[in-house]
Amino acid sequence: MKLSKVVAASAAVLALTATATACGSDNKDDSGSSGGGKIKVGIKYDQPGLGLKQPDGSFSGFDVDVATYVAKELGYKPSQIDFVETKSADRENALARGDVKFIAATYSITDERKQKVDFAGPYLLAHQDLLVKADSKIAKGTDLNGKKLCSVTGSTSAQNVQKTIAPKANLRQYSGYSECIAGLQSGAVDAVTTDDSILAGFAAQDKYKGQFKLVGLKLSNENYGVGIKKGDSALEKKINAALTKMVSDGSWDAAVKKNFGPANYKNEQAPKIGAIVK
Numbered sequence: 440m441k442l443s444k445v446v447a448a449s450a451a452v453l454a455l456t457a458t459a460t461a462c463g464s465d466n467k468d469d470s471g472s473s474g475g476g477k478i479k480v481g482i483k484y485d486q487p488g489l490g491l492k493q494p495d496g497s498f499s500g501f502d503v504d505v506a507t508y509v510a511k512e513l514g515y516k517p518s519q520i521d522f523v524e525t526k527s528a529d530r531e532n533a534l535a536r537g538d539v540k541f542i543a544a545t546y547s548i549t550d551e552r553k554q555k556v557d558f559a560g561p562y563l564l565a566h567q568d569l570l571v572k573a574d575s576k577i578a579k580g581t582d583l584n585g586k587k588l589c590s591v592t593g594s595t596s597a598q599n600v601q602k603t604i605a606p607k608a609n610l611r612q613y614s615g616y617s618e619c620i621a622g623l624q625s626g627a628v629d630a631v632t633t634d635d636s637i638l639a640g641f642a643a644q645d646k647y648k649g650q651f652k653l654v655g656l657k658l659s660n661e662n663y664g665v666g667i668k669k670g671d672s673a674l675e676k677k678i679n680a681a682l683t684k685m686v687s688d689g690s691w692d693a694a695v696k697k698n699f700g701p702a703n704y705k706n707e708q709a710p711k712i713g714a715i716v717k
């Protein structure tokens with residue numbers, strides 16, 4: 440009896456201490472991040488200029504900078520971020536399972552995805568385009584019918600091709616865009632399709648210099664959002680506030696310049712929170 444009272448009392452003290460720590464930790468989003476004050480964030484690993492894991496294990500790209508800024512506003516230093524790869528087809532499940540707290544991975548806000556996850560943002564507007572060999576004659580979407588085209592499973596790009604852009608294209612779907620780019624270089628496919636932001640990043644890589652060209656078609660509007668678990672409206676609000684601040688304090692422009700400048704990618708202006716371009 441006596442012992443269990445002591446245990447109960449210490450449990451109460453512990454609970455109080457935990458509450459005090461949570462309150463005192465300056466805006467820290469601790470709901471679910473129990474592992475030593477770390478936050479797990481989903482990004483792409485193979486998209487230069489957006490989300491790239493470097494050979495030395497560090498990360499770079501616009502999405503990485505957005506994620507780092509958002510995490511900072513949630514109370515996490517860069518050293519407290521654990522980046523996790525979230526491929527296009529895995530994103531909804533990664534959020535539903537709680538593998539990651541949020542995702543910044545060229546993740547377009549769509550009605551279909553909103554059935555399963557919620558989004559903060561948008562924070563960038565991109566457009567679907569085609570990447571082809573520098574001497575290719577492909578000049579418009581319908582030129583793809585009968586051609587070998589590559590995109591990624593679970594992406595809006597693959598869906599748009601099948602539904603509207605070129606339903607008769609011979610579409611191959613890989614798990615990441617880097618595999619498509621390798622296919623374009625080897626001649627296994629005639630074109631790669633996804634967001635212009637992503638394609639520009641690949642085309643600008645030293646190893647591909649002069650080999651590819653973007654066709655320059657705005658085949659869709661891709662409103663990039665920060666994906667979160669469905670129903671977490673408190674987190675959505677905090678992330679929207681972080682994105683608004685990122686734009687107003689100049690960090691958004693700086694990240695655009697740093698990450699898209701080398702690829703010569705002409706981005707659209709920063710979107711307003713909640714302003715989805717259909």
Ligand code: GLU
Nearest residue numbers: 527545546547594595661
């Ligand atoms: N933004 C598009 C999407 O969310 C294509 C890029 C990607 O696969 O991440 O599906």
